[in-house]
Amino acid sequence: MTGSPAPTRRPRSSGRATLADVAQAAGVSPITVSRALRGERAVAPELVERVQQAVRLLGYVPDPAARALASSRSSHVAVLIPLLSNALFVDLLDAVQRSLLPAGYQTLIGVTHYDPAEEEALLRSYLLHRPAGLIVTGFDRTEAVKQLIAGSGVPCVHVMETVAAPGIYSVGFSQSDAGQAMTQHLLDSGRRRIAFAAAQLDPRTLQRLQGYRQAMQAAGLVDSKLEWLDPQRSSLALGGALFEQIRREAPDVDAIFFNNDDLAQGALLAALRLGVKVPDQLAVAGFNDLTGSDQMLPPLSTVRTPRSAIGAEAARMLMALMRGEAVERPQLDLGFEIVRRGSS
Amino acid sequence: MTGSPAPTRRPRSSGRATLADVAQAAGVSPITVSRALRGERAVAPELVERVQQAVRLLGYVPDPAARALASSRSSHVAVLIPLLSNALFVDLLDAVQRSLLPAGYQTLIGVTHYDPAEEEALLRSYLLHRPAGLIVTGFDRTEAVKQLIAGSGVPCVHVMETVAAPGIYSVGFSQSDAGQAMTQHLLDSGRRRIAFAAAQLDPRTLQRLQGYRQAMQAAGLVDSKLEWLDPQRSSLALGGALFEQIRREAPDVDAIFFNNDDLAQGALLAALRLGVKVPDQLAVAGFNDLTGSDQMLPPLSTVRTPRSAIGAEAARMLMALMRGEAVERPQLDLGFEIVRRGSS
DNA sequence: CTGAAAGCGCTTACAG
DNA sequence: CTGAAAGCGCTTACAG
Known part of the structure; x- marks a missing residue:
């Protein structure tokens, strides 16, 4: 029973309800709907209620693209x-x-x-x-x-x-405070030749290094030969390799502070492989408290970060x-x- | 020297170059610019060139929101x-x-x-x-x-x-083929009491279980008591717990196929802790070949998936x-x- | 507190 | 191969 002539143009609309539909259903203007929906300014409570009913009725959801275009x-x-x-x-x-x-x-x-x-x-x-x-x-x-x-x-x-x-x-x-605190913990438990081993060398790693240096400095134990800085990406395998390298090049090291748990986990596995007793011969510490660190042999001491x-x-x-x-x-x-x- | 009266309305534009700006600079219509930019239909090569020059000149970048709104x-x-x-x-x-x-x-x-x-x-x-x-x-x-x-x-x-x-x-x-293949590998290496241990129990895990069952069936070794299915989330700790449970409840198991590497890694660590010799007493296999599996003690056999x-x-x-x-x-x-x- | 008008920057659908 | 017109669905900026 549509007596009107067929439209000449195909509509481009998506078929979803629009702001205008809601406005019509609620008997208000589109701007009022817009404002009511965004909770902007005080729209009369009664109108807000009418708008919300219409929204529910039509299942209206704002179009993010239109919103973005209009509001930048x-x-x-x-x-x-x-x-x-x-x-x-x-x-x-x-x-x-x-x-x-x-x-x-x-x-x-x-x-x-x-x-x-x-x-x-x-x-x-x-x-x-x-x-x-x-x-x-x-x-x-x-x-x-x-x-x-x-x-x-x-x-x-x-x-x-x-x-x-x-x-x-x-x-x-504070990444440096965290680096300092872990170093201090190792110092407090009697370690003296504490190595700092790091990968990635991103800014936060270097801040931890600063903290390590401050603690070592304060204890009068600074030795730049105790720092192993590897720009490669952090991984278990790299941790194992660093562990072996440190054991080889500095046999007197009695603790290693790794800047990330994956390195430290790799080191603990390498220690098992090599028969190095942790913590008796050597203490190992990590950073971040990642998954699995509590499962290692022995479980890994680390810095828990509140990510x-x-x-x-x-x-x-x-x-x-x-x-x-x-x-x-x-x-x-x-x-x-x-x-x-x-x-x- | 702007003799025109001050505009009554503040412009809402962002200041970025628009399609219209490009069109004007190139001396064509906006639609032509739109088409040239999207590589739609054959726009005359000469016009495309002019459009591209204007785009470079103005540093034009299309607005995603406008594009989304117009094109749905x-x-x-x-x-x-x-x-x-x-x-x-x-x-x-x-x-x-x-x-x-x-x-x-x-x-x-x-x-x-x-x-x-x-x-x-x-x-x-x-x-x-x-x-x-x-x-x-x-x-x-x-x-x-x-x-x-x-x-x-x-x-x-x-x-x-x-x-x-x-x-x-x-x-x-095929997750089930992969499950079958790993089970077959364990069978081929002489294992008979092969347990299947899984967590999460998502659809793909269950498909691997089907593969495991097929292989065990074909070998005439099916035993539903060999399946440990835990709905909890997969983790190293859970792998360790499952390992202990299986050892306790089924001491004759000679291989465990874990449906994910983290479980298997946790099991290997538990084996170290408990003094269980892998693979002599028991074989362990995982799934996915995740980071660290090659670093375990012993290194973990697994299924490498092409994610x-x-x-x-x-x-x-x-x-x-x-x-x-x-x-x-x-x-x-x-x-x-x-x-x-x-x-x- | 509410609204009519204009506009955001594109593309679509026709037409030629 | 090219274009003039309309439209996408919102919000902004004024005005009252």
């Missing part, structure tokens, strides 16, 4: 991390997503492979999408890239480290910033914990 | 995986991103925690964003969710398993689908490899 801001949060193969960052991400997803934000994950150039490229690409927010790892970037972030106007939270700087938001802990809490707090801080709220504590230090197990 | 299709690819804490899926993701990013696609990562309901919620959420493509893990979803995917019209590639079904695209390998290749091929297949091209082989079996090391 998407519902995406870009998260830049160095690596996905380090459980540390997986835990961080998991916590971030768990907070952001229920709030309606989609997470874009960028892996930088510890390469500032790669990070810059990702950042430029993501910024084109006008993300609602940004989470980046650490502070190791060029002045140009910092300007790029600041100039974009996109709220940004830095994770893993903290820094006191105006307009900079960060959630993390899940960092992720959750960073998400919370970012959401406040995205809502335009003031953040009372722009710099959040979540600390760390020395976990003493059998290996030290 | 974003530049996002949603990838749904069960877990981020299993290195298997991290490798898969890494490979997917490595292929998709240079092609201009952004990856949205959804973690389902092996929960179909959670997967459905994520899927509905992502589909609202009208992704350009979809990558999902396996085939374990309700008919309703399958309809949801099919009805969305979004190209979709399934990974980790393969299936022959019209309109279904998949890249993976990086799966990710790369799935991305390639998806890109073909997104371009509207025909895919000659909608079902790609990438196989697996038995890696024999010291533990068997």
